[in-house]
Amino acid sequence: MSKQAEPPREWPDSWLTLDHGIRSGRYTDPAFAQLEHDKLWLRVWQAAARLDEIPRPGDHTVYDIGNQSALLVRVDDKTVKAYHNACPHRGTALAICSGHFDQGRIICPFHGWRWNLEGENEYVLERDNFRGGQLQNSDVALREIPLEIYAGFIFINFAEEPESFAEFIAPIRKLIDDQVIADVHHIWWKSVRVPANWKVALEAFLEGYHVPATHPQLEVAAADFIYGDDVSGECAFAHDNHFYEVFPHGHGRFYGGQSTPMAGKVQAAGDPVEAMAARLNLLVEGMDAMILKEDVALVRSLKGKPIPEGSTLGGEYVKALYGDAAARQRVMPRPERDVLDMWGGEIFVFPNLMILPQAGNAMMYRVRPDGFDPNACIFEIFSTKTYPQDQEIPRAVVQQMTDVQDPEQFLTIPRQDFSNVPRIQKGLLTRGCKQVWLASYYEMMILNLHQEMDRYLTA
Ligand code: FES
Ligand SMILES: [Fe+2]
The missing domain is CATH 2.102.10.10 (Rieske [2Fe-2S] iron-sulphur domain)
Known part of the structure; x- marks a missing residue:
């Protein structure tokens, strides 16, 4: 974790990183955006x-x-x-x-x-x-x-x-190498201008705390509680089983480990294979990245097959996946617990790159300011996978998108995330919003980001 840098005396109160939150000027002040440009973007890898x-x-x-x-x-x-x-x-x-x-x-x-x-x-x-x-x-x-x-x-x-790149990347090098990110190649890549500060857009993807309210289809029970009539009792927040971790140099990660639907943990009535396939299909139809059609087909191929003693549905899916990859000579991550546990999670590379590995595929997000405007950013989504040996790897060419809310341009999940992002910026700009509050666990990567930024901005 980064140590809190001492803010210079001339910094206004509205630029401070707090122990439990972030002052809103960091997202809205043109002078802060200029400082970021000069001291962060011109010096960071x-x-x-x-x-x-x-x-x-x-x-x-x-x-x-x-x-x-x-x-x-x-x-x-x-x-x-x-x-x-x-x-x-x-x-x-x-x-x-x-x-x-x-x-x-x-x-x-x-x-x-x-x-x-x-x-x-x-x-x-x-x-x-x-x-x-x-x-x-x-x-x-x-x-x-x-x-x-x-x-x-x-x-x-x-x-x-x-600064030394080796030192910069050292804290997360193994996590990235383990997911064979050097071997993943382009499927599609979209870029869009979003009317919000680059950190507002970025931070919308640094936690799973927003899943029930923003993506109700991915957390039905918690969403029912949030939006339903019955407010007695406790909300069953399934994403509370995600692990969060922050590293030196501003990097971080979160992951669900063995407790995710990707690992075969589905609490739905009926056929568990169908439930897992349906769950993964939400990602295919909602994102067309991380989980691809062919991965869901592999889940369905398990239908009617008995699960051997000591194995699980998730374990059988992983076996089928690796069997298929071997047959097509496709590079895959080592099939070991700590590597598989990252599937469905995220590796954050400071200051602006997110890698979401799964099943030999990876989705990536990259965010950066649009010029010097504190209220606009360029957001990009990359879908990648390791290719079978005999399949030609295409040159990666960006598709310039114009509207992140247009269903013709973006699928459900990014549209849901971006339905909030400009609204956050709108709220942050109001005089009533002096700071944001951060959950000490679920939102630790956001605090770590700002603390590391301050190390650059005050150096
Ligand atoms: S040749 Fe490049 S500006 Fe003249
Ligand atoms: Fe999201």
Whole structure:
């Protein structure tokens, strides 16, 4: 857990991280958003892309944060580079979205200067006209941004001398490696602008405490209590069996372990196989990620088969899943208890990446501010899986969505989450909302996030 950083005296009260809550100015104040840009985003390791975005030499993509822009280029099978996305001549951005540099030539569209994929200048029109005829290639080479490839991600850091990536990622490296995230590849990827602070959107996914009220279909008994007429007695909150844990450097995780429907624990009347399939199908139809159609088909394949002594429905499902994966030569996580326990849970990579592994698939969320606006963010959802050996891996290309509430663009579960997100921002902006309260257990990852942010913001 991060140690609370001492806030500078000049910080207004509205920027403070409290022991049990967060002051609302951190979500709404443009000056705070500027501070985050300068001291967090320009210094923190951040997942700029998946390698799947630039699979072939010459492929490029662009990652923007605040007023910074990185041009990510595949040089060869083993090498990827990140450059400041600015022409050394007069500043033109060399690319605005993903694409391909034909013949390995990066050409500026303004005056036609040219570089190779290594960032070396190869052509300047009327070169003698510059610097008294003394222009060196090194004067006009593309400027590199520090980069680390890890788990299929390209992490970059805009600092001149970034902190050690190895130390940064160390607390959660094993959790990520255990889920073979380096081996998962693109299925689909959507991006949408949301009218809320990036942390408001992020924090909506850092706890399971919201499940009964926000996703009643996923927690029927608790939702019946919350929305029903009978308010006597206790609410049966099933997500109380989730474990939460926070780590140094702001990272965290939560997971349900063996107590989840994914592990075969279903409390529904009738056929348990059908109940488990129906439950997992809520994720297929509600999200089309983490659990895919084929995974539900595997559950249904257990119908009518006896469960051997000492095994469980969840155990039989895992056997069927691994049998199928082996037959199709699909990479899978080690089938061990601590690895499987993370399925249906989440690994949070500070400051803005969430990985939700399940069954050799993974859904990922990435959130970042939209420019410097404290009231807007860019939210992305990635659906990935490990591919069978004989199946071709597609290049990852983003789909730009326009409305997170449009059923044509997003399925039920994200629509439910995002029905609240702009409302939270609206409430936070009111003068009546001075702070939010955080549950010390269920919402510990949110507090840890802010404490680690303060370490950056006050350094
Ligand atoms: S601005 Fe790029 S060549 Fe002139
Ligand atoms: Fe949710």
